[in-house]
Amino acid sequence: MARNPERRTALVDAAIDVLAHEGARGLTFRAVDTRAGVPLGTSSNYFTSRDDLFMQAGSRINHRMTPDAAEVAHAMRPEPSRELVAALMRWLVQRMIDDRTGYLAMLELRLEATRRPALRIRLTETVRAEFDRNHSLYLDAELPGDTTTFLALHLAMTGLLLEHLTLPDMLSDTTLDRLVDLVVTCVVPARHA
Structure with a gap:
């Protein structure tokens, strides 16, 4: 080798x-x-x-999509609020757009994982570990909401990215930042709990 x-x-x-x-x-x-x-x-x-x-x-895709710890620390400086969550989600979306190829390749891997059990196991482990890290970061930062808020935000942002990166004209009548703000407003509580 x-x-x-x-x-x-x-x-x-x-x-x-x-x-x-x-x-x-x-x-x-x-x-x-x-x-x-x-x-x-x-x-x-x-x-x-x-x-x-x-x-x-x-x-490699997971590595490319994971921001540097210093960037995360810098992004988490403001006080926990719905506005910070919106800023973080806009940052997430921009990172995925900046590596559109990586995101689309990950979607292909997910589809291929439905046909390859070993890939499904490994990909699930990788994606789950990243999900758990982000979940802990969200809760440790005392961002508004709870575990259910984080899960709903994760699922909504995944759908938003899928829509934008595969069928960008589908929601072209609204800016991407506006869509992110809409998701955050609907999912994240206004007041810090």
Whole structure:
């Protein structure tokens, strides 16, 4: 197994690009090599199987989507309020838009996980761990609401991102910031409990 970490990262990023643009069925070693601009056969030196490539792509997407701890600390400076939650959700949406390819690739992985039990287990573990971290952060920061508020906010923002990144014209009569504010207003209590 090849050990060049920079090349491995470049190959996984190429796999993410393939997933986002061609779907899970298009994710082959040849497609990854072509997208990465490396000699054919290179990715097979880095990944044991196509399943391994799926797993590595999921881990890399999670890494790309997770903000730096210092950025989170800076974003959490204001007093806990509904307005802070709205600002955090706008930040989340912008990060996902900025890595649209990664988000779309994650959607492809989720669909592929319905057909691959091992991927479903691993992806569930990864997504659940991130959900639990964010849940703890929300509660520890004493943001308005409770566990139910956080869950409803998570589900609503996931749906908003799905809508915006897959069918952007569907809700084009309202700005994305306005949609985020609408979700937060409907889900998050006005007063700090």
